[in-house]
Amino acid sequence: MLALTAWALALPALAQSEHVPQALLDEPESAMVETTHALSLYDSPELDDGFAYFPHVNPQAPKGGSIVHTSVGSSFDSTNPFIIRGTPATGVSSYVYDTLMASNPNEPFSLYGLLAEGVRLDPEREWIEFDLRPEARFQDNEPVTAYDVVFTFNLLREEGNPFFASYYAGVSNVIAQSEHQVRFEFSDTTSRELPLIVAQLPILPRHYWEPRDFTSPTLAAHPGSGPYRIGEVDPGRRIVFERDENYWGKDLPVNIGRYNFDRIVYDYYRDRDIAWEAFKAGLIDFREDARAATWAIGYDFPAYNDGLIKRITVPDVNPAMMQAFVFNLKKEKFQDPRVREALSLTFDFPWLNTNIFYNAYQRTESYFQDSEMAATGLPSQAELALLEPHREELLASHGSDRLFTEPLPIDEPTALRERLRRALTLLREAGYEVEDGELIHRETGRPLRLEVLMYDAALERVVQPMLRNMARLGIETSMRIVDINQYLNRVRNYDYDIVISHYPQSNNPGNEQRDYWTSAAAEAPQSRNRMALAHPAVDDLVDHIISASDREELDTATRALDRVLRWGFYAIPHYYSGETRIAVWDKFGYPEPFPAYAMDLDAWWVDREREARLERHR
Numbered sequence: 001m002l003a004l005t006a007w008a009l010a011l012p013a014l015a016q017s018e019h020v021p022q023a024l025l026d027e028p029e030s031a032m033v034e035t036t037h038a039l040s041l042y043d044s045p046e047l048d049d050g051f052a053y054f055p056h057v058n059p060q061a062p063k064g065g066s067i068v069h070t071s072v073g074s075s076f077d078s079t080n081p082f083i084i085r086g087t088p089a090t091g092v093s094s095y096v097y098d099t100l101m102a103s104n105p106n107e108p109f110s111l112y113g114l115l116a117e118g119v120r121l122d123p124e125r126e127w128i129e130f131d132l133r134p135e136a137r138f139q140d141n142e143p144v145t146a147y148d149v150v151f152t153f154n155l156l157r158e159e160g161n162p163f164f165a166s167y168y169a170g171v172s173n174v175i176a177q178s179e180h181q182v183r184f185e186f187s188d189t190t191s192r193e194l195p196l197i198v199a200q201l202p203i204l205p206r207h208y209w210e211p212r213d214f215t216s217p218t219l220a221a222h223p224g225s226g227p228y229r230i231g232e233v234d235p236g237r238r239i240v241f242e243r244d245e246n247y248w249g250k251d252l253p254v255n256i257g258r259y260n261f262d263r264i265v266y267d268y269y270r271d272r273d274i275a276w277e278a279f280k281a282g283l284i285d286f287r288e289d290a291r292a293a294t295w296a297i298g299y300d301f302p303a304y305n306d307g308l309i310k311r312i313t314v315p316d317v318n319p320a321m322m323q324a325f326v327f328n329l330k331k332e333k334f335q336d337p338r339v340r341e342a343l344s345l346t347f348d349f350p351w352l353n354t355n356i357f358y359n360a361y362q363r364t365e366s367y368f369q370d371s372e373m374a375a376t377g378l379p380s381q382a383e384l385a386l387l388e389p390h391r392e393e394l395l396a397s398h399g400s401d402r403l404f405t406e407p408l409p410i411d412e413p414t415a416l417r418e419r420l421r422r423a424l425t426l427l428r429e430a431g432y433e434v435e436d437g438e439l440i441h442r443e444t445g446r447p448l449r450l451e452v453l454m455y456d457a458a459l460e461r462v463v464q465p466m467l468r469n470m471a472r473l474g475i476e477t478s479m480r481i482v483d484i485n486q487y488l489n490r491v492r493n494y495d496y497d498i499v500i501s502h503y504p505q506s507n508n509p510g511n512e513q514r515d516y517w518t519s520a521a522a523e524a525p526q527s528r529n530r531m532a533l534a535h536p537a538v539d540d541l542v543d544h545i546i547s548a549s550d551r552e553e554l555d556t557a558t559r560a561l562d563r564v565l566r567w568g569f570y571a572i573p574h575y576y577s578g579e580t581r582i583a584v585w586d587k588f589g590y591p592e593p594f595p596a597y598a599m600d601l602d603a604w605w606v607d608r609e610r611e612a613r614l615e616r617h618r
Contacts, residue, residue, distance in 0.1 A: 035118040035131065039101065039196050041109040041508050042551065051112075054104055056595045057257030057603045063243070065606025066263035067588070068285045072275045073456030074484045075236040075268060078217035082160045082204075084492070084526045086217030087485055089239040090266045096224035096241070097202035100130050100149070102254040105595035109508045111199050112254050115144055115225065119199070125189045128198065132180040137248040138205045139223040146176035151206035153184075153198075159214050162524040166514045170194045170546075190547030193510035225249075227259035240265050260605035272458045282585060282618060286601075289581040291458070292360035299583070308617055312582040314599055320369035320578060322503040324571035325452065325466075329522075329532045330494050333448060337399045338430040340569035342423035343450075346469035347572045348416050356461055361575035365409045367565050368505055369576060373558035375566070377407045382556040383563070386544060390537035394564065397535060403567040410566065416469065424473055439474030449476040453496040455487035462574070492525045494532055501530040501571070507597075509558060513542045517565070531570045538564055587611040 038045035053059050071090050078086030081093045101111035101119070113119070118131035136144035153174045156164040170188025177183055184198045205223055212218075221230035227250065231242035241264040249255050267284065269275035276294065278284050280301055289295050295311075303309050325347070327334040334340055349363045366374035379387060387394065387404065394403055413419045424434075432439050432448060439448045450470075452463050460479065467477040482490070490496055503516055512528075515521050518539050521529035541561040548554035565571075580599070589607040594600070 033120040033122060033129075035120050037118065038110060038112045039119060039121065039199055040107070040111075041192055041196060045104075045110040045112070046107055047104065047110075047112065051253050053253050053256035054106065054258075054595075054603075056106055056591045056600065058589070058591060058605070059257045061257045061260045061589070061603070061605040062608070063260050063605075064262050064608075065260075065587075065611065066265060066285075067261050067601075067604070067606075068265040068267060068283065070275045070278070070284045070287060071266050071268045072272050073270060073458065075270070076239070077219070077235055077485070079220060079222065079230060079233060079239070080214070080218055082156055082164070082202075083215055083217070084161050085215060087488060089233070091239065091241060091264065092230070093202055095228035095264060096222075096226045096230060097204065098136070098144075098225040098249065099200050099202050101196075101199040103200075103598075104254075105598035105600040108597055109193075109196060109506070111196055114249065114252065114254055115203060116199070121195050125186060125192075125195065127183055127185045128195045129177070129181060129183045130199070132182070133249075134180055135248055136225060138208075138225045139229055139244055140205070140208070142205060142207055142223075144203060144205075144225050145179050146182035147179070148203050148206045149182045149201070150174045150176045151210070152204045153201060155204065155209065155214055156201075161526055163515050163527060166518075166521060166524070166527070167197065167511050169514070170511070171198060188546075190549075191510065192549065193508065193546065197511055227255065228264060231263070236268060238265065238267050258600075258602045260603075272456070279583070282614075285587070286582070286584050289583050292357040292577075295581050296358040296360065303585075303617075306617065308586055308614055310584050310586045312584065314580045314582065314594060316370070316578055316580065317597055318507055319366075319371040319373065319505040320364060320576035321505065322364055322367045322369065322571075323574040323576075324364070324501060324503075325498050325574075326501040326530045326571045327498060328494055328496055328530075329534075329570065331497060333450070334497075336430045337397070337569055338426040339432075339448075342426040342430070342473075343470065343475075344569050344572045345412065345419040345423040345426075346473070347466050348419070348469060349575060350414065351416065352462060352465065353575070357575070361577055364573040364576050365566070367503060367562050368509075368558050370578065371505070371507065372555050373505075373509070373562070375408050375559040375562040379404065379560070379563060380556070382552075383560045386541060386557060386560045387537070387563070390540065393535070393537055397537075398564075398567055403563050408563065408566060420469060420472060427473065434474040437474055438476065447476055448474075449478075450497040451478045451480055452498045452500075453487065453490060454479065454481050454500060455484045457481050459500060466572075488526075491530065499530055500574075501528070503528070508554070510546050513545055513561075517561070518542055533568075533570055535564070535568075585614060587614050 037049040076087045076089040078088050079092055081088035098115050100114060100116045102114040104110050104112060115132055115136050116130035117133045120129045132144060132146060138144060157168055170186050170191055171184055172187040173185040175183045186194060188194060203225060208223055219233050219235055227244060227247045228241035229244050232240035243259060243262050279287050280303060327340055353359050353361055368374045395401055413422055427439065431442050433442055463479050467479060470477050491499060515528045517529060517533055519534035521527035522532045522534040541557055544557035545554060548557055587606055587610045588604050590604040
């Protein structure tokens with residue numbers, strides 16, 4: 001590739017020679033770029049052209065059987081996961097739609113051909129071209145063409161969830177150059193991730209969606225080009241995906257040994273305890289156990305004691321996800337950083353960990369926890385170079401210069417009494433006083449009232465102790481649990497004080513950061529900027545993350561952003577375990593060891609002997 005690039009750059013000089021063939025000068029620019037089978041963010045892809053299958057899979061994995069998952073505390077009323085209206089069913093985008101390229105779970109960010117058999121990336125990153133496989137078909141046997149790719153991109157950006165407009169903001173144009181060749185042109189040539197992002201575009205059938213209203217929720221079993229069809233839809237209760245026996249791509253290297261279940265089922269339960277009983281009764285095959293108490297003492301029942309259920313812990317390799325109580329900054333009462341800091345001090349993690357969590361967790365401190373991207377100590381000179389241009393704005397928004405002068409992690413009292421004393425001091429500095437047991441603002445005369453909005457009662461045991469501590473400061477608090485549809489409608493309209501939000505991070509953060517933190521996302525319905533954060537320094541730092549040219553630049557930008565977020569006290573971080581806890585009925589085979597960067601459940605299969613053993617016991 002380097003030799004080819006050097007040759008291409010030398011063309012202007014060669015063109016002045018009378019010995020250069022005219023045919024060479026007439027070549028389109030894409031003909032000067034090597035066609036490859038894979039893309040990688042920084043390094044070269046690990047697998048050569050012609051690889052037979054991903055190294056972690058069992059290429060002889062048998063097909064058949066089923067796996068039943070559960071979705072708890074939610075519902076669904078749509079099979080269209082790409083729009084803002086409705087509540088989408090789990091799994092549709094994963095199983096029904098193929099993307100241009102597919103990731104290898106053993107690499108941090110490398111993609112290999114799926115719908116596309118070849119790819120050309122301009123050395124200056126001004127464009128990328130994909131050669132589509134002529135044999136690719138949708139599930140109604142219509143061919144997948146470059147026109148479907150163009151249609152999909154424009155449809156998602158213009159009529160889909162606003163996330164897509166932000167995610168693909170650096171794409172200026174998409175062109176079908178022939179039936180099986182498509183080009184994406186970039187206005188943002190600094191983002192190393194953008195070519196890989198467009199390679200992960202799910203492709204929708206133009207012939208199906210063009211005559212239909214894409215923006216309206218639907219329960220139709222619409223066709224994709226992926227390994228599964230929508231087989232059964234029971235709104236709010238169950239969705240079933242059935243393996244497509246005629247799947248066009250079943251023999252591709254990225255698919256060999258994968259997509260082995262005949263049926264993938266998601267059963268919906270409003271109550272977590274009922275879902276747990278359903279698992280113990282054998283109605284559910286697979287569950288991720290997020291409740292520490294259940295994992296610690298809940299597995300004392302006959303099926304587990306008889307060895308019919310296995311428990312598996314999978315160490316996390318990505319940064320620990322930030323789960324937090326998030327303040328809605330559109331509310332005036334949360335504008336003062338001293339109020340936000342005071343409220344964060346009411347979260348008594350040591351008590352929760354000892355009395356509820358069986359000491360299974362650690363406190364989350366960073367938005368990039370357990371990674372080189374997390375900020376520690378004082379800011380480095382490289383970080384200061386990014387922060388100093390925004391010093392005045394940051395001093396105004398954060399109310400102090402601690403971001404520049406004090407180390408991370410933030411030094412806070414451990415004992416609850418000291419935490420509440422410090423919180424009350426901050427609230428008084430912010431203009432509040434306690435009168436007759438109620439916290440009142442001295443100038444406005446308004447009491448400080450707040451409500452935590454949720455759709456799942458499982459975290460009530462985490463919320464209530466914090467609210468009791470707030471009440472000790474004179475704050476009037478409440479917790480409201482609503483159904484999932486009402487919750488989503490309120491969140492879309494920023495109609496809440498505090499919600500619980502999640503910010504998953506990969507080892508290579510990029511364009512998704514726009515949806516988490518930026519000013520544009522704060523005005524977009526259904527963005528993931530639940531705190532409604534709009535700050536020019538944050539916008540600039542996100543741009544630096546996206547345009548980082550190497551690992552060092554990326555880590556510097558994330559650390560600077562981490563400092564701004566943490567010293568802004570925009571959220572009350574929760575906790576993390578550093579592993580994923582899984583319980584399964586012992587009827588499955590799976591690759592061991594698991595891939596380095598994902599468990600890849602798509603590579604699991606039903607072991608007929610184990611399944612027969614379960615049936616005998618039942």
